[in-house]
Amino acid sequence: MLEHFAAWLAATPLSAFVAGQAWVVPTVQTLHILAVCVVMGAAVVLNLRVLRVVERDQSIGSLAARFVPPSAVAIVILAITGLLMIAGEPTRAIFRSVFWWKMGLLAAAIALTAGLLAGLKAQGVWDDAQTPTPVAFRGLAVGLLLVWVAIIIAGRWIGYTEGWPGSPS
Ligand code: HEM
Numbered sequence: 001m002l003e004h005f006a007a008w009l010a011a012t013p014l015s016a017f018v019a020g021q022a023w024v025v026p027t028v029q030t031l032h033i034l035a036v037c038v039v040m041g042a043a044v045v046l047n048l049r050v051l052r053v054v055e056r057d058q059s060i061g062s063l064a065a066r067f068v069p070p071s072a073v074a075i076v077i078l079a080i081t082g083l084l085m086i087a088g089e090p091t092r093a094i095f096r097s098v099f100w101w102k103m104g105l106l107a108a109a110i111a112l113t114a115g116l117l118a119g120l121k122a123q124g125v126w127d128d129a130q131t132p133t134p135v136a137f138r139g140l141a142v143g144l145l146l147v148w149v150a151i152i153i154a155g156r157w158i159g160y161t162e163g164w165p166g167s168p169s
Contacts, residue, residue, distance in 0.1 A: 003168055006090040018088035025088055032081040036152065038074035042067035043113075043148045050116070050133050050141035060133075061126040064117055075110070093158050095167035102154035109147045116140050 009015055018024050048054045049063055086093050093099040116137060125131045133141075163169060 002094055006094065006168060009087055009090040012087070014084075015087045015090060018084055025085065028081045028084045028088075032078060032085070035074040035077040035081065036155070039071050039078070040148060040152070042071040042074075043109075043144065046113075047141040047145050050120070051138050052133060057129055059127050059129045060117075060120055068117075091163070091168040095163040096158055096161050097164070098154050098157050098161050102151055102158070105147055105151045105154065109144060109151065112140065112144055112147070116144065 018028070045054060046060075046063055046067055049056075049058065049060060055063060082093075120126055120133070120137060123134060123137075125133055125137075
């Protein structure tokens with residue numbers, strides 16, 4: 001199925017445009033990296049605040065209101081630029097396990113972050129900057145920081161791993 005998808009994608013005008021214009025891929029990669037900075041910046045600030053390392057005088061609710069919307073926009077930009085990079089080389093990322101690990105980790109990071117914020121709101125730790133964060137949420141915050149770092153490592157390693165045996169090249 002992936003091979004049919006890759007063959008279909010390679011025959012599209014979009015793939016011809018991305019692969020044919022020398023400026024497109026470096027521009028798209030730059031936008032991808034800039035969007036990573038936004039997502040990572042927000043993830044680091046929010047999770048270090050849950051751990052009460054930074055912004056201790058700010059409530060988690062006020063920080064989430066500032067950092068979650070731009071992260072959501074950045075993840076949409078990451079999806080679009082990521083799909084453009086796939087369109088430019090349909091037989092590259094989608095035939096490498098590290099890419100699917102990255103997508104799985106990203107889904108987990110988004111779900112766990114939503115769970116963390118909803119849980120903190122339910123625990124009444126949302127609006128008051130002085131209330132200590134329950135230990136379970138601090139553990140989740142450490143786990144989330146590790147997951148985001150793993151996503152970056154996976155993203156970088158896509159280009160350094162082999163495609164599945166027998167996959168198109
Ligand atoms: C939202 C869905 C995403 C898709 C579809 C996607 C897809 C891709 C693709 C296709 C590449 C190029 C790999 C290659 O051929 O070498 C890439 C690179 C990369 N991605 Fe993503 N990505 C996504 C989200 C993310 C996120 C959330 C992060 C980190 C927070 C991230 C970090 C990276 C990094 C660090 C690279 C290497 C960039 C470089 O060195 O040029 N990506 N991504």
